[in-house]
Amino acid sequence: MTDAATLDRDVRLVIAECIRDRGGVPSLAEVASRAAVPQSDAAESFARLAAARVMILRPGTTEILSFNPFAAGPTEFWVRAGGREWSALCAWDAFGVAAALRTDGVVLGHCADVCGVPLEVRLAGDAIGALDGVVMQFALPAREWWKDIVFT
Amino acid sequence: MLLFRSEEHAGHWREARGFAGAKTLSLETGWKLARAWYERKLEPDWRRHTVDEAEALFAELGLVGDFWRLR
Numbered sequence: 001m002t003d004a005a006t007l008d009r010d011v012r013l014v015i016a017e018c019i020r021d022r023g024g025v026p027s028l029a030e031v032a033s034r035a036a037v038p039q040s041d042a043a044e045s046f047a048r049l050a051a052a053r054v055m056i057l058r059p060g061t062t063e064i065l066s067f068n069p070f071a072a073g074p075t076e077f078w079v080r081a082g083g084r085e086w087s088a089l090c091a092w093d094a095f096g097v098a099a100a101l102r103t104d105g106v107v108l109g110h111c112a113d114v115c116g117v118p119l120e121v122r123l124a125g126d127a128i129g130a131l132d133g134v135v136m137q138f139a140l141p142a143r144e145w146w147k148d149i150v151f152t
Numbered sequence: 153m154l155l156f157r158s159e160e161h162a163g164h165w166r167e168a169r170g171f172a173g174a175k176t177l178s179l180e181t182g183w184k185l186a187r188a189w190y191e192r193k194l195e196p197d198w199r200r201h202t203v204d205e206a207e208a209l210f211a212e213l214g215l216v217g218d219f220w221r222l223r
Contacts, residue, residue, distance in 0.1 A: 009196075016194040053200060069190050092153040095186035100193045112154035113161035114168075121155070121179060128179050133158040135176040137165070141219045142210070 002037070004048065010035050011045040012054060015067050023084040025072035028062050053146060056089075065089075069096030081105030091136050098123045112137075153182075175219050184213055 002010070014034045018026040026034070032042035043062040050057045055067040064072050066089050071077075075087040077094040082101045088094035091109060098105030107121040122129035138145075156162035159176060166174045177185075188209050192198045201209065203222045210220040 012198075013196055016196075020194060067193075069186070069193070090153040091155045092182060092186055092189075095183050096190035096193070099183075099187040099190040102191060109155045111157040111161055113156055113165045115157060115161060117157050119155050119157065123183055128183055130179055131157070134179060135156050135159055135162055136153050136179065136182045137156055137162045137174050137176045138153050138219075139166075139169070139171040139174045141173065142206075142222050 004045070007035075007037065007041065008045050008048055008052075010037075011042060012049060015055070015064070019067065019070055023082075023086070025064050025067050025070050028064075066093070069093035069100055076109060078108040079105050080108070095121075095123060173219065175215075177215065181213050181215070185209070185215075188213075 011031055014031050015026055018024060018030065018034070028039055028042055028046060031046075032039040035042060037045075046055075046057060046062050046064070049055050056065045057063065058065045058072075066072060069088050069092070071087040071089050071093070073087065075089055077088040077091060079086040079088060079094050079097040081098045082103045082105075086097045088097055091107070094107040094109065095105075098107075104122075104124040107123065109119050109121075111117045111119055119134055120130065121134065154165070156165065156176070162174070162176045166172060189201070207220070207222055210216065
């Protein structure tokens with residue numbers, strides 16, 4: 001019988017493998033299948049991984065909202081990296097997609113102020129290409145980020 | 153974390169939304185932060201940063217002060 005820590009590691013690696021292999025965050029069913037465990041065991045592992053802030057679940061479900069920095073569905077931030085398109089919950093995560101894939105990337109978002117102007121940020125090694133003056137902003141202090149991580 | 157066209161737009165959003173204490177950072181710092189935070193996320197030996205490590209990383213990037221404290 002697999003202990004919880006080993007299962008959680010296996011599940012984490014399966015999720016990472018899905019992201020690398022097919023460019024997407026997997027469903028609970030896919031993870032259970034790939035890890036060759038019952039869905040109930042995978043669901044318990046998902047809950048532990050979410051509690052440990054390894055990932056975020058969709059509220060009230062056992063499906064992944066974001067295996068940070070990789071979001072599971074459409075968001076306000078798109079990233080082109082590694083020959084694929086990705087989504088992310090926030091600008092930090094959008095940059096993080098390219099970082100986790102260890103490749104260059106293009107982040108597509110928009111100004112969060114009323115102007116809503118589209119913004120593109122090109123990440124290439126240490127170089128960044130964007131309109132002059134574009135900035136990121138954290139609304140909440142660091143100790144409060146996980147009180148409402150989706151808002152953060 | 154959100155993107156803004158300029159510091160002025162970020163400031164307008166802060167005031168309109170009631171987040172007077174919000175902090176901006178440059179894209180360069182954000183990219184360094186993202187790389188340090190996430191570059192090992194898909195690796196088998198990945199683990200979360202400890203609080204000490206995270207605060208040290210913030211400090212290394214010049215992100216200091218009460219806003220960046222984790223406890």
